[in-house]
Amino acid sequence: MLFGEHAVLHGSKAIVVAVEHYITVELTPRLDRIIKLNSELIGSHQFDLDHSLNYPDKTLHGWRFVMTAILSYRPQLETGFELNISSDFSDQLGLGSSAAVTVATLTVLSNWLDKKEISALELIEKGATVVRKVQGLGSGADIAASVLSGAIIYQMDPLDVTKLAAVPQLKVVYSGSKTPTCEVVKQVETLRARHPELINKIYTVMGSCVEEACRAINQQNWHRLGELMDIHQGLQDSLGTNNATLAKLIFELRSESDITGAKISGSGLGDCVIGCIA
Secondary structure: OOEOOOHHHHOOEEEEEOOOOOEEEEEEEOOOOEEEEEEOOOEEEEEEOOOOOOOOOHHHHHHHHHHHHHHOOHHHOOOOEEEEEEEOOOOOOOOOHHHHHHHHHHHHHHHHHOOOOOOHHHHHHHHHHHHHHHHOOOOOHHHHHHHHOOEEEEEOOOOEEEEOOOOOOEEEEEOOOOOOHHHHHHHHHHHHHHOHHHHHHHHHHHHHHHHHHHHHHHOOOHHHHHHHHHHHHHHHHHOOOOOHHHHHHHHHHHOOOOEEEEEEEOOOOOOEEEEEEO
């Protein structure tokens, strides 16, 4: 996430960039009623289609996005299958692995069951629905980035997605910890409930940053994009989503000669900071 964190949940647009790493999902049909899941990252799990399929319990925490995606196709499943999931990046770095595996799982199921390639917009809508069922909230911006790749401008409601003409080069640094998105959003929403007029104005300025950043990306003006990232970070500080570790990483990035600006990427209080490379 480059711009628009939190504000995207309230009608503003956001800018998201897909990372050039991949999760691959391969489906092999079975003749019985067993669904077997294999993942390089979290191990294996299997269940029977004839048994009650409910939302994954806490013991299946790592499978919650894949399982929820599968359950969305439950009425069409007549036989079982084996799902093999491989990844060339860690699921612990805040780089959108949940969105990527959701998109890949929905795509392979659609290709198998519907016998056709699912459209980008339909995939984004279905993926966002899965994320919201799992987390209770979510803009779907990370889903859209996984579907379309590159840099995109995204609006949640009404759904609107547009690819930008260029993709900025970024340096990404993992902070070493993460706070679940839903927890950070609840914290910000509590602040907004106490100061609705002020926080809404912050969201309006974030929206202006998004508009300016779109122009900067399309013009490949990376110095201006970096300045806008610094401005946006000040707005995120106002929401209480920064901490000492993230702030230290941001200022370390800004001190590097080829970095034009830096900020938190995502909901905050953990995960990654990003710097724009000139």
